[in-house]
Every structure is written in C-alpha cells, then in structure tokens.
Amino acid sequence: MGSLRNPVVGYYSEETRNYKKIELAGTFELLTLLGNISVKDEKPFAHLHVTLGNASGDVFGGHLIKGEVFVAELYIRELLGEPLVRKERGNNLSLWDEEPL
C-alpha cells in the first residue's frame, strides 16, 4: 500500500507467450500489491501483481514490472518449509513444480 510513480505493468498473452508492457504515466495510489518471493536461478525472485488508482478513482493493474516508490507500506511473511523453485516452462513463464496434494 502506498503510491507508485510511472508504474509499468505486464499482461501475459497466451498467444504471443510474452508479456505485453503497459506504461502508466503519473502517480498512482498503490491499492494492492500481492505476490510472493521464491527462488529462481538460485536467487530470490519476486512475483508481484498490483492494482493502481488514479486521481479519478479509476483502477489499472497487472504484473508489476517496475515503478518508482513514493510511499510504500508492506507486509512480508516468511513461510518456512521446502523452498519453492521457479523453472522456465518454454513459454516465458517461470512456474513452480506442480505436485499432487
């Protein structure tokens, strides 16, 4: 929660198998920032989705690519257990292994 300046979000297209970049100009209220930090290529990797509000109350959002933080209040919870590891699946998506429950 907070404010982001000039955020860039992505939309994953199943057709092109790529993220389309959406550049948003101005400062937006950061309404939600939800996601997780897991492991990719042996390094911490954040996967975050955002919703953003403008001065009219309209909301935009997507997969967070970047944005300059004006203010941010975050809550991060450590989850213990087996590390979740992302692997590239041949479609520009790095996903965790699926396992039977």
Add this chain to the structure above:
Amino acid sequence: MGSLRNPVVGYYSEETRNYKKIELAGTFELLTLLGNISVKDEKPFAHLHVTLGNASGDVFGGHLIKGEVFVAELYIRELLGEPLVRKERGNNLSLWDEEPL
C-alpha cells in the same frame, strides 16, 4: 495471483436481492483473489472476490463465480478456533452470525 480464462463474476444487487452475472471474455491477469473458506450446509464453502486485468491494464472484478485457471499461485492460511458457519438470510446472502465483540 495468476491468470484466469473467461471469468464470470457477480455483483450483488440490494434491490433485486440477487447476484447479477458479469461474463468476461478472454484471459485476465488475476491481480487479487481474497476471501475465505468457511462452513455452509456442513460443507466447506469458498467466498472469493477477484480483480482482473486485461491487455490494456484495465481492471474488472466482482464476486468470483467461475473461471478457468491458466496459472494460479495461492496462499491459504488455516485459522483455528470456532468454525464460522454461514446461514441463508432470506436475501440470497449466506452470512456468518454477528456476535458482540
């Protein structure tokens, strides 16, 4: 967080006392999926609200009725204590009992 194909969301109308169905065509970034699983008719019952982003970064959302999962990363937390039980309130809403705090 993830992607949903052809999601259907609902809007509860106080006037008609019913959910209006909103059918969204295409694949959407699942920006938020928040809610809870409690008990209704002695069975687990999920109540979920979503926000969904399209290829332009526009955001839609409502009470989740259905949607095909393309990718989903979820965090579910078990809350111990008295079970929360939903009961139909005569207006097509199944709510928990209110209790004095």
Add this chain to the structure above:
Amino acid sequence: MGSLRNPVVGYYSEETRNYKKIELAGTFELLTLLGNISVKDEKPFAHLHVTLGNASGDVFGGHLIKGEVFVAELYIRELLGEPLVRKERGNNLSLWDEEPL
C-alpha cells in the same frame, strides 16, 4: 470483502500535497480492503486502501475515507513488536519512521 454503500475514496496529489476526494454513488462490491492499524497521536489509526466493483464489473478505488458497510468480512492479524508510530511529515502525509534494515 463484502459490500460498501456510497464509498468515498481519496487520491493523494503530490502537487497539491492533499487528498482529492472521490465520491462514488451506489453500492459496490468490496473487492479488496488492505491496510494496517498503527499509532498516530497516541491513538489507533487505520490506513486502508480499497478496490470496489460496480454492477458492470468496472473497478474503482483509492485511499478509503468512508463508506457505509452493508456486509464486511475482515481478517485482522495482530503483529507484535515495536509499535509503528505515524508522524505528520509536513505534506499531509503521516508516515512511519524509516529505519535502516
């Protein structure tokens, strides 16, 4: 999660250093309500951001100023440790102290 009647949300303008009020008429699905309760002027102070869906599935949102609760299902988690205290920063924003990690 739930429904709010006639919510009023705010957008903080870096230029005017003030919140612009956005009044939304009608009943909206409360899609997300995220935030925190910390301490300001020695009293509990809630800072909440919302996203709200209308009967067409369009989404609006911002910093929650007020709204009449029709239904609300909330999860509040107590975080123990040093209290987070907000202080006015001369720009109508009350923020926590930044500390080196």
